[in-house]
Amino acid sequence: MFSVRERDAIQQRLLDLADADPVVVGAAITGSNATNCADRWSDVDLAFGVAGPLDVTMHRWTERLYQDFGAVHHWDLPSGATTYRVFLLPGCLEVDIAFTPEADFGPLGPSWHTVFGHAANPQAVPPPSRDHLAGMAWHHALHAWVSIQRCRWWQAEYWISALRGHILALASLRLGHPTNYAKGAHLLPTDVTAPLEAALVRTLTPTELHRAWAAATDALTAELALSDLALADRLRSVLADLD
Structure with missing residues (x-):
């Protein structure tokens, strides 16, 4: 099982790579880590605003997750213009990266902390009726x-x-x-x-x-x-x- 130190180091490494990527124009921490509610078992949740075709950027980042982070498997969860690519890393660490077009980069709720870039105004997602x-x-x-x-x-x-x-x-x-x-x-x-x-x-x-x-x-x-x-x-x- 991954340690908190390992998880936090991987999250920071991913954010540093995003900052150095010219097509990633915005990055945010989402999920429990964005609201200081993370615990020993929390995973890594990030959102990237992407300039240009999402599929090209996702393919490149997926190769990096496998080559540099030893990813075991991944799968996609589409939601509107965003694709959440979910990776399993060694130590059973889950890393979720939301790849979003630049124009749509922004929070859908309170679990959001912008690291860099310009985020659009929050879009409240209503609960089910x-x-x-x-x-x-x-x-x-x-x-x-x-x-x-x-x-x-x-x-x-x-x-x-x-x-x-x-x-x-x-x-x-x-x-x-x-x-x-x-x-x-x-x-x-x-x-x-x-x-x-x-x-x-x-x-x-x-x-x-x-x-x-x-x-x-x-x-x-x-x-x-x-x-x-x-x-x-x-x-x-x-x-x-x-x-």
Whole structure:
């Protein structure tokens, strides 16, 4: 496992290389390191503003990450005009570099610290709506039940787990915490999270999957009742037909 000293040294080395790269016109530290919230296990998150074609710059930087930093693998996460290239380095250090056209270089939230260059005004990214999260939740509940009927045990477990994640997101949205990737789950009160423990699938048997599914749907309607009682009642009535 990488050490904090190794991680910080790699981050600084990458920033120095960016500063020396004529097509990288801006660089920023993002993620937990930008807000002094990093801990022992935090990864490296950087954003580069690029003048010229992104693919050319990304290819060149990717070669450098492999040759000079010993990268093991990488993959891409496109988002609008930006491509997040995610690298795995030795010691299980994750390095995320957002390659963005110069005109779009700027923060999408508070986790941003400009190192050099001119960053555009912050663009607030709104959280998902309650209706969207509720819709995804009942969708997952329905597909979990169907998977059980089809004797597709692993698929059923997948949908039940996904349903739990959306219930956590609904609770986080209601209480003003981050909704993505369960980043606000540890901030939720016990009375919200405790019922979800019963929705954990312990074995891949029909009886256990039915039990976990019922616990998850109960938790879903209980959570929705705190923000939209009418919707909770409608969903409870529909889901009861499947019980």
